[in-house]
Amino acid sequence: MVVATLKQVAAHAEVSVQTVSNALNAPHRLRPDTLARVNASIELLNYRPNRNARSLRTSAVELIGYCVPSWPNQTHLVMDQFLHALCAAAERTGRHILLFTAPPGVEGMPVYDDLHARRLVDGFVLSQTETRDPRHGWLKEKKIPFVSFGRVWKESTQPGAWVDVDGAAGSALAVRHLYETGRRRIAFLSWPKTSGLAEDRLDGWRSTCAELGLPTAGLAVRCREDTFAEGARATAHLLDSPEPPDGIVALSDILALGALRELTRRNLTPGRDLGVTGFDDSPLADVAAPGLTTLRQPMDEIATHLITTLTTQSHAAHLLHPTLVVRGSTAPG
Amino acid sequence: MVVATLKQVAAHAEVSVQTVSNALNAPHRLRPDTLARVNASIELLNYRPNRNARSLRTSAVELIGYCVPSWPNQTHLVMDQFLHALCAAAERTGRHILLFTAPPGVEGMPVYDDLHARRLVDGFVLSQTETRDPRHGWLKEKKIPFVSFGRVWKESTQPGAWVDVDGAAGSALAVRHLYETGRRRIAFLSWPKTSGLAEDRLDGWRSTCAELGLPTAGLAVRCREDTFAEGARATAHLLDSPEPPDGIVALSDILALGALRELTRRNLTPGRDLGVTGFDDSPLADVAAPGLTTLRQPMDEIATHLITTLTTQSHAAHLLHPTLVVRGSTAPG
DNA sequence: GCGAAGGGTTTTAACGTTCAAAAGGCCTGG
DNA sequence: CCAGGCCTTTTGAACGTTAAAACCCTTCGC
Numbered sequence: 001m002v003v004a005t006l007k008q009v010a011a012h013a014e015v016s017v018q019t020v021s022n023a024l025n026a027p028h029r030l031r032p033d034t035l036a037r038v039n040a041s042i043e044l045l046n047y048r049p050n051r052n053a054r055s056l057r058t059s060a061v062e063l064i065g066y067c068v069p070s071w072p073n074q075t076h077l078v079m080d081q082f083l084h085a086l087c088a089a090a091e092r093t094g095r096h097i098l099l100f101t102a103p104p105g106v107e108g109m110p111v112y113d114d115l116h117a118r119r120l121v122d123g124f125v126l127s128q129t130e131t132r133d134p135r136h137g138w139l140k141e142k143k144i145p146f147v148s149f150g151r152v153w154k155e156s157t158q159p160g161a162w163v164d165v166d167g168a169a170g171s172a173l174a175v176r177h178l179y180e181t182g183r184r185r186i187a188f189l190s191w192p193k194t195s196g197l198a199e200d201r202l203d204g205w206r207s208t209c210a211e212l213g214l215p216t217a218g219l220a221v222r223c224r225e226d227t228f229a230e231g232a233r234a235t236a237h238l239l240d241s242p243e244p245p246d247g248i249v250a251l252s253d254i255l256a257l258g259a260l261r262e263l264t265r266r267n268l269t270p271g272r273d274l275g276v277t278g279f280d281d282s283p284l285a286d287v288a289a290p291g292l293t294t295l296r297q298p299m300d301e302i303a304t305h306l307i308t309t310l311t312t313q314s315h316a317a318h319l320l321h322p323t324l325v326v327r328g329s330t331a332p333g
Numbered sequence: 334m335v336v337a338t339l340k341q342v343a344a345h346a347e348v349s350v351q352t353v354s355n356a357l358n359a360p361h362r363l364r365p366d367t368l369a370r371v372n373a374s375i376e377l378l379n380y381r382p383n384r385n386a387r388s389l390r391t392s393a394v395e396l397i398g399y400c401v402p403s404w405p406n407q408t409h410l411v412m413d414q415f416l417h418a419l420c421a422a423a424e425r426t427g428r429h430i431l432l433f434t435a436p437p438g439v440e441g442m443p444v445y446d447d448l449h450a451r452r453l454v455d456g457f458v459l460s461q462t463e464t465r466d467p468r469h470g471w472l473k474e475k476k477i478p479f480v481s482f483g484r485v486w487k488e489s490t491q492p493g494a495w496v497d498v499d500g501a502a503g504s505a506l507a508v509r510h511l512y513e514t515g516r517r518r519i520a521f522l523s524w525p526k527t528s529g530l531a532e533d534r535l536d537g538w539r540s541t542c543a544e545l546g547l548p549t550a551g552l553a554v555r556c557r558e559d560t561f562a563e564g565a566r567a568t569a570h571l572l573d574s575p576e577p578p579d580g581i582v583a584l585s586d587i588l589a590l591g592a593l594r595e596l597t598r599r600n601l602t603p604g605r606d607l608g609v610t611g612f613d614d615s616p617l618a619d620v621a622a623p624g625l626t627t628l629r630q631p632m633d634e635i636a637t638h639l640i641t642t643l644t645t646q647s648h649a650a651h652l653l654h655p656t657l658v659v660r661g662s663t664a665p666g
Numbered sequence: 667g668c669g670a671a672g673g674g675t676t677t678t679a680a681c682g683t684t685c686a687a688a689a690g691g692c693c694t695g696g
Numbered sequence: 697c698c699a700g701g702c703c704t705t706t707t708g709a710a711c712g713t714t715a716a717a718a719c720c721c722t723t724c725g726c
Binding site: 671672674675680687692694 | 708713721
């Protein structure tokens with residue numbers, strides 16, 4: 001069956017084309033009986049507005065671009081959660097997500113420009129934000145709408161709107177939870193200093209420990225990369241120290257699982273002998289045994305804020321809070 | 334800067350609008366000097382064709398729909414790889430991927446229909462195919478173009494085109510690799526019988542063992558779910574049997590990692606004492622220690638076939654072969 | 667020298683929708 | 697009975713592009 005057009009619906013309902021258009025976009029303008037008649041015809045002919053014609057006329061495509069990241073060495077285990085949430089949020093406003101690939105950083109900007117100039121998308125959601133991300137200024141200068149998932153760190157004035165999750169608050173939650181389950185020496189597994197994300201989460205651990213009067217000296221370990229082996233190595237290092245910790249807050253689920261593995265290897269029981277927490281609530285946290293206590297990013301909230309910020313063109317900043325998902329790895333000690 | 338239109342380029346190059354259009358879509362029709370003049374104007378005015386106008390006229394949007402899956406209990410660790418490959422393949426033909434959400438199974442079909450009827454997409458890539466997937470027949474009846482990632486199992490005549498990876502061939506590769514590294518009792522960690530995927534991979538293990546004269550009796554274990562704990566439990570069960578295996582082919586990387594964990598717990602060294610392989614080459618395989626030997630899905634090839642099959646509307650079937658990625662977990666025993 | 671053929675370019679007419687403005691209908695009040 | 701105003705509906709044009717036909721000019725064959 002070929003799709004019906006406005007014209008055909010109009011002919012069937014014996015009104016003008018514009019009236020049918022109004023029935024869809026401004027029903028209050030129609031007399032109730034006309035509206036009913038038109039709607040009946042719409043229903044009967046199974047009419048669906050042609051999005052291309054609409055976009056051509058209104059010059060708004062209701063499509064949001066998202067560059068699908070390809071990390072050579074970093075794993076992104078929660079990308080499916082993020083995309084699902086982003087899609088759902090977009091659909092709640094009648095929009096959709098258009099995926100594309102582009103070189104990382106500022107080299108990719110011509111691709112963004114092209115997509116926007118050719119009217120494939122109205123704007124962009126950026127992720128994988130880096131310190132002083134050059135993409136922000138570029139897009140702003142070209143007047144291309146965008147919103148960033150992730151703060152542009154260390155900048156007092158942001159060139160654009162952003163949404164982010166408070167990593168420090170996340171660490172604070174983890175530390176307090178470990179404290180409440182009886183731990184008093186809480187270590188932190190981190191990454192190299194180059195990552196703004198890592199510093200944020202590390203700061204939260206440090207300040208919360210200070211507030212609770214807990215020691216931090218010698219309890220922060222930097223892992224070289226995000227692997228099980230590095231998490232295990234760092235944990236081994238901590239456990240072999242004169243004063244081993246009784247709790248570990250890890251910067252990622254992967255490091256945390258590495259920690260769990262090291263505990264198991266030493267015949268220590270995670271949760272009982274030592275509390276361990278991860279970050280991001282990746283699928284791994286659930287399939288691990290014991291389940292990994294971790295900090296869940298509020299994906300739906302993030303996505304909703306991203307979409308509304310982008311579509312209302314507001315220059316807002318949203319700092320959201322992660323929530324603690326408690327599983328076996330922090331069973332009361 | 335407001336984007337230029339064909340009209341403006343035409344005025345600038347002192348030709349008609351259609352000539353500019355031809356310069357882009359059928360340059361051979363123009364006299365070389367005209368073409369050069371038009372191209373110069375295009376360049377100068379930074380002209381980009383408006384996709385909406387084009388689509389309206391040609392009724393082809395060059396967008397492919399993909400329903401972003403949300404598995405309640407199954408993890409999909411290679412989705413980012415898949416999406417990246419799919420995007421890249423689409424872009425190679427000037428197309429893009431449009432993401433959307435829909436209820437699983439046949440309940441979601443009205444969403445597909447709507448997207449197609451409103452001309453947001455030309456067709457769909459389906460994934461998460463199930464046994465006798467009802468979506469295929471539904472789409473075929475509505476004449477909505479689609480291609481499926483995953484066979485509709487056990488059907489002799491498929492209602493549509495598909496691309497899939499030969500799981501049996503994958504298992505065969507794993508078994509032979511373990512055989513060549515000296516293992517002679519090779520077990521298989523599987524899932525419940527309900528999964529066509531699992532049966533395919535299991536069959537490959539069984540037949541290859543038969544070919545090599547290896548035993549299979551008592552060496553296939555079904556895991557209840559895809560978790561580390563189940564993988565570990567099954568492995569423990571195997572190791573405790575009177576004749577323990579010296580190799581394990583697991584249906585998934587997660588089960589394989591569960592197996593590795595159980596080995597470590599028993600102070601066995603994966604790779605030296607027992608060879609273990611996984612499936613799918615998820616990021617975990619690389620971050621595990623030792624690295625997990627696993628079967629990589631040829632994502633780029635899959636994506637390329639999906640896109641070309643969909644866009645050429647051919648009724649083709651492509652069965653692709655996984656490749657073995659050897660890491661430490663099968664170091665020669 | 668004239669019709670045919672053909673390459674190159676322009677003209678005309680859509681594609682399906684919405685915007686702006688005009689037209690029509692109906693009621694109210696004088 | 698008509699002017700004025702409000703509410704509903706129609707008309708005309710436009711969004712930017714491409715397909716098809718028409719047109720012009722040159723070249724070719726006889």
